[in-house]
Amino acid sequence: MVTTDFSPIADTTRRAEIVALLRRAILTGQLQPGQKLNELRISEQMRVSRAPLREAMRELVQEGILTSIPYAGTFVIDVTAKDIDDAYSLNQVLDEFAIERTWPQRDQRFFDELDRRHEAVKQATRNLDTTRQIETALQLHGLIYEWADNSVLLETWQRLTSRLQMYFALHQHARNEPVPAEDVHEIYVQLMKGADMRAAQRHAREHINLDFEQLLSYARSLEQRPSKGA
């Protein structure tokens, strides 16, 4: 019997493509926080009717990166310092849990994937592609969530990730300075390969801590002059 592994067919609805397009635009900062999404304009630009566009927007509202006010419009969520702080503190807890669950499941495939994603981050760093750098760094970090074998945890992480990515993108755009070339993930990768789980958990917490501290100070500085929207 032939048992080739086929991956599922890609979604081929306009809706799915619109979701992907919009999500990318938001997460990369093309669409800025607070900005209003004009349905007619976007649907014309995408050469699509409003129906699938609106359905796509509903999805992103539930995904937490858009917010909708009936008869007023749909907007990119605003990023407050508190949001970042909330996401951060929850992330600490989830990280600890994810590492704990992943730990006994680690095998060669895990280590290989870890290296692969680490390599992707380094590549993006070399290319000075900050957007891609953020993306790959989050993917590296997300590996423990994919291996924790807990669908609800993974979902939660993915929702968190969206926001984190927005925050980071905003951060980068405003500062417009490349991330340090030194490889901050080296230690993390080594620890995840090692034998001391507690050490890995501790490092994850502290490492993330650093990134967040930067973000927080920046976000607080923004708090004074809120974004005007479109």
Add this chain to the structure above:
Amino acid sequence: MVTTDFSPIADTTRRAEIVALLRRAILTGQLQPGQKLNELRISEQMRVSRAPLREAMRELVQEGILTSIPYAGTFVIDVTAKDIDDAYSLNQVLDEFAIERTWPQRDQRFFDELDRRHEAVKQATRNLDTTRQIETALQLHGLIYEWADNSVLLETWQRLTSRLQMYFALHQHARNEPVPAEDVHEIYVQLMKGADMRAAQRHAREHINLDFEQLLSYARSLEQRPSKGA
């Protein structure tokens, strides 16, 4: 200056009402796991066109209680034993975190609300209204999430809650036996009013444990004969 507290105006779109109707139908078990939702039939029953219905369904898909396959249909999610197990283990972690965050924020208003919700559970129990009993019990438990002052945590909990409610409803429907009349929440409420945070955390973990153990054994017994759908 007059500073009356006004609550926000209710959403007055058909979409919002449809979401509420569908959610309720799913969480109470009226719509069973695996069942397909026929758009035309439902839209005719609700006297509504398919557009707002479809948008509502997209929201519930992202909310995690519906699942959609392009050109095939939208279905109520299937409840597996693993789902329950995943939700349970994550819930343990989140509970601990929520209690920790809520603890310093407790005040008279918190205690009053705690009592109010506890009373609601007891009332539902007296009326032998199992559906309402599940609802109120989850609301009692959710108080710590509302007071933890962390929007992301609250969202996560609400998503978890939907599934838990589905699981419980399924459980009740199948067994068709009223929940024990004894008040299992008494100790929890007392501990949340007390001074020993660790004790409260420990109890939450163990108490939930009990409820889940029942659910798990039931769910595993279902694993053999999967629901046929509509």
Add this chain to the structure above:
DNA sequence: TCTTGTTAGATTGTCGACAATCTGATTGTC
């Protein structure tokens, strides 16, 4: 009998048009 091709019916995905609602500018009144 098994497999493959065809087709009709049902269902989902998408479209363009209309209705309901909001925004702001304008007008009229004091």
Add this chain to the structure above:
DNA sequence: GACAATCAGATTGTCGACAATCTAACAAGA
């Protein structure tokens, strides 16, 4: 000038119809 009423334009919400796709039954051929 300040304020309320009115109105036009723009935008969102909803509808009914059509297009694309799937499913299952049936027929044809090996």
